[in-house]
Every structure is written in C-alpha cells, then in structure tokens.
Amino acid sequence: MPFKVIKQNILKFNEDRADKIRRTLDKRGVFMVNIISSPGSGKTTLLEKVTPLLKSEEISFAILAGDCFTSNDAVRLDKAGAKVTQINTGNACHIDAQLIQKALKEVNIGELDFVIVENVGNMVCPAEFDLGEDCKIALLSVPEGHDKPLKYPLLFKESELVIINKLDLLKQTDFDLEQCEKNIFKVNPKVCILKMSCRNGRGINAFVKWIKERISNKNKSFDLATS
Amino acid sequence: MPFKVIKQNILKFNEDRADKIRRTLDKRGVFMVNIISSPGSGKTTLLEKVTPLLKSEEISFAILAGDCFTSNDAVRLDKAGAKVTQINTGNACHIDAQLIQKALKEVNIGELDFVIVENVGNMVCPAEFDLGEDCKIALLSVPEGHDKPLKYPLLFKESELVIINKLDLLKQTDFDLEQCEKNIFKVNPKVCILKMSCRNGRGINAFVKWIKERISNKNKSFDLATS
Numbered sequence: 435m436p437f438k439v440i441k442q443n444i445l446k447f448n449e450d451r452a453d454k455i456r457r458t459l460d461k462r463g464v465f466m467v468n469i470i471s472s473p474g475s476g477k478t479t480l481l482e483k484v485t486p487l488l489k490s491e492e493i494s495f496a497i498l499a500g501d502c503f504t505s506n507d508a509v510r511l512d513k514a515g516a517k518v519t520q521i522n523t524g525n526a527c528h529i530d531a532q533l534i535q536k537a538l539k540e541v542n543i544g545e546l547d548f549v550i551v552e553n554v555g556n557m558v559c560p561a562e563f564d565l566g567e568d569c570k571i572a573l574l575s576v577p578e579g580h581d582k583p584l585k586y587p588l589l590f591k592e593s594e595l596v597i598i599n600k601l602d603l604l605k606q607t608d609f610d611l612e613q614c615e616k617n618i619f620k621v622n623p624k625v626c627i628l629k630m631s632c633r634n635g636r637g638i639n640a641f642v643k644w645i646k647e648r649i650s651n652k653n654k655s656f657d658l659a660t661s
Numbered sequence: 662m663p664f665k666v667i668k669q670n671i672l673k674f675n676e677d678r679a680d681k682i683r684r685t686l687d688k689r690g691v692f693m694v695n696i697i698s699s700p701g702s703g704k705t706t707l708l709e710k711v712t713p714l715l716k717s718e719e720i721s722f723a724i725l726a727g728d729c730f731t732s733n734d735a736v737r738l739d740k741a742g743a744k745v746t747q748i749n750t751g752n753a754c755h756i757d758a759q760l761i762q763k764a765l766k767e768v769n770i771g772e773l774d775f776v777i778v779e780n781v782g783n784m785v786c787p788a789e790f791d792l793g794e795d796c797k798i799a800l801l802s803v804p805e806g807h808d809k810p811l812k813y814p815l816l817f818k819e820s821e822l823v824i825i826n827k828l829d830l831l832k833q834t835d836f837d838l839e840q841c842e843k844n845i846f847k848v849n850p851k852v853c854i855l856k857m858s859c860r861n862g863r864g865i866n867a868f869v870k871w872i873k874e875r876i877s878n879k880n881k882s883f884d885l886a887t888s
Binding site (some may be wrong): 554588 | 699700701728729730731733752753754781782783784785786788789802804805806808809811812813814815827829830833834
C-alpha cells in the first residue's frame with residue numbers, strides 16, 4: 435500500500451507551512467477562518483451578505499476565494515465591496531497551506547483584523563488540510579440532507595462552528611432539522627450550530643456577532659503576548 | 662514540486678487496474694456507469710426510484726455504493742430491492758479502480774447486464790479516476806446553482822450524460838436552467854442532458870430508456886465480438 439506513506443508526506447509538508455502561517459497570524463493578532471462545504475451550499479452568498487456588515491463594524495478583512503477554475507466568486511465578492519484574492523487550484527480538490535502562503539503575500543496582513551478562506555466546494559479533502567487557520571467552519575445546506583454529518587464526519591469533527599443554511603427550503607425537502615443537529619453533535623459534541631437562511635437573512639447577524647467575539651478574543655491574547 | 666509526480670504515479674497505478682476491469686466487463690458484455698455528484702444531489706434517491714423499473718424490465722444489475730463512512734445508502738438501496746455492495750473509502754475522497762476490483766468480486770458478474778457505481782459525494786476528485794466504466798454520469802441539483810459546470814469542468818467534460826435533478830425546486834431558487842445548459846455545453850458540446858425531479862418523477866423513465874439503449878448497444882458489440 436504505497437498510498438498511505440505518500441499521503442503522510444504530503445500532509446507533513448502541508449503541516450509545516452500551516453504552522454508558519456499560524457505563527458505569522460498570531461504575531462499580528464489576525465483571526466483566520468477556513469469555510470468548507472459542498473459546491474453550492476452558499477459560501478459566496480454568505481460572504482456577500484456579511485461583507486457590508488463587517489465593513490460597518492469597521493472590521494478590516496480580506497477574503498481568499500478558492501475555486502478549481504473561474505474567478506466568478508471573486509468577482510461577486512469584489513462587487514459586494516470585499517478585498518478578495520482568487521486562488522485557483524486547477525483540478526486540485528482543496529486549498530493547501532502553500533497556496534495560502536502565496537495568497538497572504540497579496541494582502542497587507544498588517545492592516546487586517548480578519549482573514550476568511552472560502553475553500554473549494556468539497557466536503558472531503560479540504561477537511562484534511564490545515565491552512566494555519568484559527569478554526570474551520572462547516573456549511574451544510576438543507577437540500578443536501580440531514581444525514582451528511584455522519585457520512586462526511588471529518589469536516590464536522592474538525593469544525594468549531596457548523597452553519598445550517600437554506601432553512602427557507604425546509605418545507606420543500608425531507609430535511610429533519612432535529613435529526614441533523616443530533617447527527618452533528620454525535621460527531622462533535624462541543625460544536626456550535628448556527629441556523630441560517632442567506633435568502634431571508636436569518637442568522638447573518640448572529641454570524642457577524644460570533645466573528646466579532648472571536649476577533650476580540652484573539653486581540654486579547656495578542657495584547658497579553660505583546661504586553 | 663513533488664506533488665505532480667506523485668499524482669501521476671497514483672493515476673497510472675489506477676489506470677492499469679481500470680483497463681483490466683474494462684476488459685473483464687467487455688468480455689462479458691456488462692455495461693457499467695459511474696455516477697458522480699456533490700453530496701446530497703440525489704444519487705441514492707435516483708437509484709431507489711430506478712431499481713423497481715429496471716427489475717420490471719428484467720435487467721439484472723448490481724449497485725456498488727461508495728461512501729466515506731456509514732452504510733446508510735446501501736441500506737436504503739437494499740430496501741428498495743437492489744443488489745448492493747457497500748464501498749467505504751474512509752477519509753478518501755473518491756473510489757479508485759482497486760476498490761471496484763474488490764467490490765466486483767462480491768457480485769456474480771456473469772449474471773449481470775448492468776453495474777452502477779454510486780461514487781463518493783464529491784464533484785472534483787472522482788472525475789479524475791477511471792474505474793473501467795463505460796461512461797460517467799454527472800448529477801447536478803438545482804439548489805447547487807447553474808454556475809457549477811464552469812467551476813468544476815472536469816466532471817462535466819468527462820461525462821456522457823448530465824442529469825439536472827431537483828427541478829421541483831426551480832421556483833424557490835435563483836437557478837437559471839437555460840444558462841445552466843449553456844454552461845454545460847460550453848464545457849462539453851456533445852453531452853446529453855436529462856432534466857429530472859426524483860421527487861415528482863419527471864425524467865426517471867427517460868433515464869431507464871437511456872440505460873436500456875446503452876445495455877442493448879453494449880450487447881450488440883459483445884455479440885459481434887463473440888460471433
């Protein structure tokens with residue numbers, strides 16, 4: 435079985451780079467999240483909605499938008515008023531730490547409070563790659579089904595926050611919200627769950643509040659470390 | 662860049678096995694499809710609906726159901742009356758040809774007309790791995806958005822048939838069906854597109870008809886080769 439060894443080498447190579455990124459962000463008190471979901475769960479729409487709210491809170495942030503091909507998401511986020519850098523992975527199924535190192539060189543980290551990585555649409559591989567982020571966020575949308583946390587457990591286990599999006603489609607699907615929450619807690623009993631509909635606005639303010647608290651906590655530990 | 666070389670080795674290793682599978686299936690006149698989509702696009706629901714129809718047409722078939730973890734899909738398909746073998750990939754993001762070789766040993770190929778591989782829910786990696794199938798089928802569901810064929814082109818380029826599922830949700834989303842078809846044809850001008858709603862039954866019979874024709878064509882070339 436040559437696969438296992440090869441995979442470990444790739445992951446070790448990635449981990450070293452992720453540790454460097456984490457040290458750089460920690461030194462400057464910048465909070466970074468890595469948002470992971472299936473294609474079409476609503477990552478870009480969420481970031482479009484959040485952008486003006488973060489700006490009105492005077493939070494300085496940049497988005498690193500990952501996609502195999504196209505700059506469609508980056509164009510949408512730029513229109514919404516965000517500072518955005520496109521990361522194209524080609525046929526690669528995830529962003530790795532090396533790509534984040536390159537992308538961070540394009541933004542002035544010294545001026546930022548917050549970095550958002552919008553990963554490639556894929557529930558499996560991105561969950562395996564540490565990008566040096568403070569935390570992973572899993573986004574699951576109602577039409578995908580309440581069974582997904584059990585079928586793709588690594589993502590839900592690795593995430594600090596799970597957002598259940600497209601709640602406006604609850605009545606049109608067989609999605610069982612209660613069962614979904616049970617499935618999420620089965621995989622990760624300590625995770626925070628946020629119910630959302632980017633379409634009707636439910637949960638967006640709660641997400642901004644969560645971001646503000648996390649940035650504030652990071653700043654506190656940054657102040658302690660540098661005082 | 663050690664990645665490229667490693668990937669090529671893995672793909673070569675896979676390709677050799679896929680060629681062996683293809684020869685075995687060709688020798689016996691068995692038609693095999695590899696269905697690929699995001700998590701929750703409706704692969705299992707489609708196979709549940711198709712199972713009784715294939716049985717009433719006296720088509721002898723087996724489903725190889727791929728998932729990272731759980732046997733939930735296999736249990737559902739077994740209940741629907743299908744012969745099903747579960748393939749669990751662990752944290753691996755795709756089924757490879759070696760796993761198909763093992764799974765095919767569990768079914769009596771000599772008795773079959775048709776094998777359906779239900780791949781792991783992932784639009785990226787599974788498209789890269791030849792499993793020895795006659796053709797790949799891409800499944801895209803309305804809530805995922807009409808832009809996906811451009812963002813994940815390899816799958817749509819590699820597929821002979823694209824099924825657009827969950828058409829019943831058209832009115833509740835911003836999905837532009839015409840634009841979606843244009844996006845698909847941009848990536849793959851020769852592909853066949855089938856519009857479907859597993860929920861209200863639209864397109865299911867057309868899919869069964871497509872399967873029957875393909876099995877019949879495979880049998881013809883099998884008869885020619887052996888006569």
